[in-house]
Amino acid sequence: MQNVLQEIGVDNYIYLSTILFCIGIFGVLFRRNAIVMFMSIEIMLNAVNLLLVVFSTYHQDAAGQVFVFFSMAVAAAEVAVGLAILVGIYRNIHSIDIDKLKNLKG
Amino acid sequence: MLTTVFYILSALTLATAFLTILTKNPIHSAIYLVICFFTIAGHYLMFNAQFLAVVHIIVYSGAIMILLLFTIMLMNLNKEDEPNKRGLTIIAAVASFCLVCFVLLAAFLKSMPIIEEYYVSGEDYQSIKILGQVLLDEKEGFMVPFEFASVLLLVSMIGAVLLSKKEEKISV
């Protein structure tokens, strides 16, 4: 299985992760539900992670994979804090619809 | 054989990602997202990055998804309560989807000629042993960022606890 890139080609992986990333963006813009938006962000993170691994294999360098570890750690921290914030918001306004979060209005 | 597996996996990844976004019920979204994460783990396995795949499954499919599901349950959101979206939102979302897609693909395609042909050196670069060395080597490794990552996790854990704690009524 060493030659997976030889057989499939790096460009296919690029297309895959690009489309995956765009799906994440689409989700963030499309949905009003904050938790689903979180999920979209996770999809985007995974798209980037996937591309990192692809290029790590391509360059045969472990640093890319190490970077994925860190990115996972950050993602985990982000989810933990973000969800805690969402819980706080929900406690206050009994909804996590972002259309109802208009306190940023200038 | 590998090509077939790649296409099946990719199709699954994209389909479940779309379904995650398009399903109205958050619980269903979460379940589709789990499948999406598993397929990405499959991609990692295809690259022979077993350790990464395992960690990915543990962190994402395990920890993060459990967190998300718990939150959904906690807020009692397991119903299709999303109101009708405005047409403008849909247009904006589709437009930016297309735009970003176009821009990123164009950027990659433009840089494609720079990428040289793939070659196999045959040397081991992604076994757990090597990864551990790269990660924790004192001189050239990522020792310090690794320690900071642990501090980050600790801090976020404390922050999450504090944030989600019920506010006490403070008597003045």
Added chain:
Amino acid sequence: METSLLLTLLLAPFAGFLFNIFFGKKVSRNISGTIGTIAVAVSFIVSLNFFFQINSTKQPILIDLFQWMTLENFNVNFSFLLDQLSVLWLLFVTGIGTLIHIYSISYMHDDENLNKFFAYLNLFIFFMIMLVVGSNLLIMFIGWEGVGLCSYLLIGFWYKNQDYNDAAKKAFIMNRIGDLGFLVGVFILGYLFNSIDFATMKTAIASGQSVDLGWLGFATLCLFIGASGKSAQIPLYTWLPDAMAGPTPVSALIHAATMVTAGIFMITRLNFLFDLTPDVQMIIAVVGAVTSLVAAFIALVQNDIKKVLAYSTVSQLGLMFLALGLGAYEIAVFHVITHAFFKACLFLGSGSVIHALGGEQDMRKMGGLRKYMKVTYITFFIATLAISGIPIFAGFFSKDEILMVAFHENKALWAIASLASIMTAFYMFRLLYLTFFKEFRGTEEQKHHLHESPSLITFPLVVLAILSTVGGFISFPGNSWLNGYLTPIFIGAREEHHLDGTTYMLMGIAVIGALIGIGMAYSNYIKKSQVPSEDSEITGFAKVLYNKFYVDEIYMAVIVKPIYAIASFSKNFIETAISGFVFGLGKVTNIVGNQGKAIQNGSVGFYLFVFVIASASFIAYLFLAQ
């Protein structure tokens, strides 16, 4: 010793000013006036002292107080020069000033702002002394501006009357035009000589240092413009008749005896420069002669007693400038002195009349005052004889010398000046007859009030009348003390006019001319008992004269109206455009702000959308644009 004396001379009036302005209201009215008078009298005594010293030693005194400003090779010292000329000026400025102060104590007795009046008078004397004793043009300029300021304050002293305020403003603005000329002249002189010190410049000229005559001519012309503003010459004379709005002592002090002679003083001071530029001298002579004639014409038909005197002042100043232009500086100075005597006497006499009539200035409503006001009548008569050029009286000698010089230099100018002299005799006697002879033409109530003025008013009149009589002897033709006295201020020797046949002939012509003028006045106003008609009945040339050749109207149309037009254009168009632009910027900002506020709508979805678009744009720029 000399320094402290000079400071006394200078600061006594200033102290009087400070006292009157700050404490004048607190002390009684008489004390306020007395202190003001004493302040000037002290200066007069010091001036006398200096005069005797200079007259015996013949040495000018230079007192250097401190260095005012230092540029690379250009120094201005705060220093004072006391020489023959400035001491002479000091004498009559402080002397007549003292008399007029005495007069004012009584004349202004009922005015509520008496202390302010004396404060301004003292300040005026202070600046006048500064002007006269300054050793360089800049010190002179301090005084020059200061007397202009005091003139403004005093003309507009009865500031509740808007016409008087306008007259004050007019005087100030007219003077400003001249002041600009003065300043430009000073700058050019500073450039030419690297100094604006009188003594330095004089030494430079006397030692034959070559000077760019073109620039020098321009400088002297500018200085002459300054002088014509201060001394009311064409075209800047119109302020002086209007300046009669001030109280009569002010007219006597400032607009007859002292301030208006500042221009003549300045030109005499700088005679060595004017001598080098004959073209400018010619201009001065012509302007002087024409001014003299025009003002005499206008004076023929004026009915306001002070207006007649004002125009006669302009006319006499014109004669002085004629003398200056012909290079006869000492004669101009002589006429300044005699004129100061008799014109002050005339103004104060008219003030006495106005006082007696309770503020009436129209000669058509006077008449017959001879019976009621003996002293005023006699002194006024003497001064009128003096100004008309009747022998023995002061005006005869000085005016005759001017005519004589004019005859020698330029016959046309002589003819103009002679005509002006004849007219002077006519209108002055017209004034005298209308005011003091025949029957009283005012109201019964005024007639009841007619009285001789108190002795504080008549005393200065008597003194000035005596001076008007004997003042001419300081420069007796052929044997002139004044000419000898003034010689050191000139470069080189002065030619002396000897008494010869021509001289006697000219004297005869002048006297006959004066007598003709008097005779015409006598036949018109005594024999035929004419009284000038009402304003509306005046026709023909007399109407043009009565309206002062419409000069004010011409200035209004030619200068003031276009300026108004420019101003209104600036206001209505340029300002609108500019403010439209500025306000437009504000409005645009406001609109942008209001519209931009709508962007900050608080919708996280919208923020995310913008964020995505912006990120995409960045990526596009970074990776695709190259």
